[in-house]
Amino acid sequence: SQTIHQWPATLVQPVGSPLSLECTVEGTSNPNLYWYRQAAGRGLQLLFYSVGIGQISSEVPQNLSASRPQDRQFILSSKKLLLSDSGFYLCAWSVLRASLYFGAGTRLSVL
Amino acid sequence: AQSVTQLGSHVSVSEGALVLLRCNYSSSVPPYLFWYVQYPNQGLQLLLKYTSAATLVKGINGFEAEFKKSETSFHLTKPSAHMSDAAEYFCAVSESGANSKLTFGKGITLSVRP
Numbered sequence: 173s174q175t176i177h178q179w180p181a182t183l184v185q186p187v188g189s190p191l192s193l194e195c196t197v198e199g200t201s202n203p204n205l206y207w208y209r210q211a212a213g214r215g216l217q218l219l220f221y222s223v224g225i226g227q228i229s230s231e232v233p234q235n236l237s238a239s240r241p242q243d244r245q246f247i248l249s250s251k252k253l254l255l256s257d258s259g260f261y262l263c264a265w266s267v268l269r270a271s272l273y274f275g276a277g278t279r280l281s282v283l
Numbered sequence: 284a285q286s287v288t289q290l291g292s293h294v295s296v297s298e299g300a301l302v303l304l305r306c307n308y309s310s311s312v313p314p315y316l317f318w319y320v321q322y323p324n325q326g327l328q329l330l331l332k333y334t335s336a337a338t339l340v341k342g343i344n345g346f347e348a349e350f351k352k353s354e355t356s357f358h359l360t361k362p363s364a365h366m367s368d369a370a371e372y373f374c375a376v377s378e379s380g381a382n383s384k385l386t387f388g389k390g391i392t393l394s395v396r397p
Contacts, residue, residue, distance in 0.1 A: 178326075215389035216327075216373065262326055271317060272375075272385055274326035 174199035178263045178275030185282055191236075191250040193278050195263030198244065203265040205246040206272065207238055210260040222246060258282045285310040285376045289388035297396045302361040304391055306348075306374030309355065316357040317375040317385065318348055327373060333357060344368070369395045 178195045185191060197203050207219040218231045220238035228238050235254050239247045246263060263275040286309045296302055308314055315334050319327040331342025338350040344367075348359045357374060371392050375385040 216387040218384070218386075221384065260324075264327075271329050271332055272327075273329070274319075276326045277324070279324065 174265075174273065176263060176265055176273060176275040178278060180278060181276065182279045183281070185253050185280065187255055187282055188252050191248070191253050191257070191280070193248040193261055193263075193280075195246045195248075195275055196244055197246075197265045200244070200265070200267060202243060203267055205240060206264040206266075207246065207248050208262040208264060208274075210262060210277075211258075216262070220248070253282045255282050285314065285378055285386050287374050287376050287386055287388035289374055289391050291391060292389070293392045293394065295394040295396060296364045298366055299363050302346075302359070302364045302368065302393065304359040304372050304374075304393065306357045306359065306388060307355050308357060308374070308376045310376055310378060312378045315377045316348075316350060317377075318342065318346070318357075318359050319373045319375060319387075320344075321371045321373065321390070323370075330359070330372075364393075364395045366395050366397065369393055 175198045204223050206221045208216045209219055210216050220228055220230055222228050222240045225240055225243055236250050258281050261278045264272045266272045288307045290305055317332045318330040320330050321327045330346050331340045331348055333340050333350045341347045346361045348357050350357050371390045373390045374388040377385045
């Protein structure tokens, strides 16, 4: 069966520090991969999605970037965090036209 | 473009009462529709989905939803609420020909009173 791993679960970072969140999927090949951010009272915002290695689409302009170095690995990064980057970050995967399956999320607090 | 509207941010019901969470969608093509549940500090879990088969969809934990094209709605119901149903619920839409790019509503928090 398929599983998705996302880490760390929580992270506290100072403003201006770098960020790296990692997500890996097991049990499937060539999944579509997604990064969402959930801010309080604002629902889920799609940040990035990827349909293959090295293929990244950005949905909103922001201080973050994403990379997909391997088929089942998706990384969310920032060179310098802002206060507004705080939130709950969710990685998800899907196979063509199927449902999204989410990881457990990372709670990021930028102080 | 597709969108989802979930009116209100909070619903409170008594244990054993009917749960009704409303969702209206907008889509230029036949949609796929989803309901997800999120427990505190966890990821989202798929409750049920509509993908152009039966209009009444049954999901996990006793939930069901009915697709009504004429009303552009996909409301979530459960006949009898349980304390464990307290969570945040998200409705989402994707275009049936698209590559699973979901658009989510803002979510609604369900509280269950003993």
